[in-house]
Amino acid sequence: MTNTHVKGRVLTRHAIYRHGQLVLQYYIKTAEGPVLAELYHSEVICFCRQQDVDQLSQKVGFALKAETISLLSFAHEPISALYLKSNTQLKLLGRIASDIGITLFEADIRPEQRYLIERFIALDIECSGHYQERNPTSTIPLLSINRARKMPSNELVDIPLKMVSLDFECSFTGELYSVGLYGADYQCVFMVGEPQAECHDFIVWVQNEVELIHHLIAWFSDYDPDIIIGWAVVTFDLALLFKRCVLHQIPLLIGRGHTELSWKVADKYRPETLSLPGRVVLDGIDWLKAAFYQFDSFSLESVSRQLLSEGKAIDHVENRGQEITHLFEQDKNALAFYNITDCRLVWDIFEKTQLLDFAIERAKLTGLEFGRVGASIAAFYHLYLPHLHRSGFVAPAQPASQGLESPGGYVMSSIPGYYKDVLVLDFKSLYPSIIRTFLIDPKGLVEGLYAREVKGDATTVAGYLGAQFSRKSPILPALVASLAEQRELAKRDRNAPLSQAIKIIMNSLYGVLGSRGCVFHDAKLASSITMRGHQIMKLTKQWIEECGYQVIYGDTDSTFVWLGDNHGIKDIQAVGKHLSVSITQRWLEWCVEEYQLDSYLELEFETHFEQFIMPTLRGSDEGSKKRYVGAVSNDQQQLTLTFKGMEQVRSDWSPIARRMQYHLYELFFKGEDVIDFLSNELAAIKCGARDNELIFKKRLRRNVEDYTAKSSPHVKAAKQLAELLGDVSVTRKGQQIRYIMTLTGAQTIEAKPQNIDYEYYICKQIKPIAEPILQLCGHSFDSLVNNQLLLL
Incomplete structure (x- = not known):
């Protein structure tokens, strides 16, 4: 029978049972059209410790096929592979193992996924096999698979998708x-x-x-x-x-x-x-x-x-x-x-x-089913497992952490105020760079602790919470290096969907390792990323201030540098670039000196804010965090404003508050009168001229009956809307509720409320967004309102 080679993209993957046999099905789109590829005589695979095989065999009611393999658990115990005929057998085995306290490894990897994972196949595939005869009514060729591999990049063909x-x-x-x-x-x-x-x-x-x-x-x-x-x-x-x-x-x-x-x-x-x-x-x-x-x-x-x-x-x-x-x-x-x-x-x-290009690139990178969104943990498994097996280990059965968790990203206390000439310096992909630089890796942690504690090896790389990382062939740093290289190529080729897909995957790596839903989760891993990030941000601040500048704020991977009053610098862009290059060089030297490691930490000059406001916390002199407004001039010398964490970028604030906040800061940065603008807007609100901007829009995140805080305005409005329309579907999760605040509380706009509570909007919506600007101008909101009342 002639062997045939088929090249294409895996559209869907399935596991079915035919005549008592497990069959893996892959619908593949080729340049010539769709093909159904099937792999016969497949098995469901999981693993257990070699010492547990006999006990499991005695308990199950079927012949358990086990094979000794050269893999270890993360506890360095020899492992056997178990081969089962169906998922039904796997579920039975899982229940028995759980009852007698035996651990199964990788029992949740579906067979149609595992076949591709172990061969590094993501989206593009090359199958060899022979075509089967089918029912004459079927228009899709059926290929019986003998062998499959990842299609080499130099053999990729254009597959048109309809x-x-x-x-x-x-x-x-x-x-x-x-x-x-x-x-x-x-x-x-x-x-x-x-x-x-x-x-x-x-x-x-x-x-x-x-x-x-x-x-x-x-x-x-x-x-x-x-x-x-x-x-x-x-x-x-x-x-x-x-x-x-x-x-x-x-x-x-x-x-x-x-x-x-x-x-x-x-x-x-x-x-x-x-x-x-x-x-x-x-x-x-x-x-x-x-x-x-x-x-x-x-x-x-x-x-x-x-x-x-x-x-x-x-x-x-x-x-x-x-x-x-x-x-x-x-x-x-x-x-x-x-x-x-x-x-x-x-x-x-x-x-x-x-979006289609983005979905394709994401499937190519992760190996997830084409079209599957989210699933960052599953994507990590697809990327990591084949390398882990080739390194001699199976994945752990459960996370190592027992409640000991890592801190979040570093957030520096800010120095509030109004500034001119603030530089923003960002570390490029900070967490992935930390993983790559300091060899942070699940397998590397297991090998590093074993080498340090059992063999007395002193060449490991110290992390946090007692972590030690092996320098020997770490998997995750190599994956990050490969992704970073691919992203640079994508940028060079102006392939925006690929670049964005890689960025999202790289940035998800820390989140996966920090999630208890991931079997590789270990507080030592997550803390060795975030706490190293704290150290990097603190040292970066110190080194910048040694250069004569003041750091007024820092957040996770961004450092905000004030050049000072009357700095006399003519080329501010050159200062930003010089700072980023010199700090990057210091990290290169520091990593060699402290750990004998190559640094992949790269500080980039991101933005020069010509004007910048770091507000205080409400009712306090203390600087806020994750909230600021910056202004830059575009090529036409028009101001462009950037809001971070402010009401302007939050959809749960009213349109009028968001519009007024933007305009207030714009007027302030231009040196124009904010008092006159505020007075006119307050008068317009009170006379009903701004009613169309007072409508709140908020989506129900659960069904109304599942809310514990029944007094939430949008929940109250949703119940009113349901009564008004006689339709309970408007109280279901996902519905967007539009309401307005009245003297009797929140009311749905479909009820056409007339008694709008203008004082609520002035005190709860306008005052919070106006006060930071008024303070900088030497005024207070209350005095402005009182003066306005005297004029009435």
């Missing part, structure tokens, strides 16, 4: 009205209703909801997309479609090869529980958050307005449920346009932000 944006419109009760489908040079809307003579040419008319579903299933088979995108596309659109199919008893066969969409956990409609063979689903909200985009609201209307300067094709977005039903009953042509516009907006957002 993407579609999907969006449903429905009634309040969930009955489907239409479905929009938008792709490259393609648009279509399946609409329930009688054909109309004058309508958009992309509408396909269907008689009813059942016919719509059947048309959509057939469409998936014909169009055959690799990727489905949308807005809440899993939690709303696909979940809704699934529920309607259950109602009508229609198998939802929209997976590749006419396979069925299903959920791994019943009634849990989340991305991680979705199973859709051969197709990747990317939710715009989740992936914008994964790429660290920030918006006041992640509604499609809000995000598209900010990114595309365009919104939904509907007049009353707030009441779109009623509007959609009205359009369905009165103007289906307009509903179809609204439907396809939503699809296009999602498509354009993905294009604008390069």
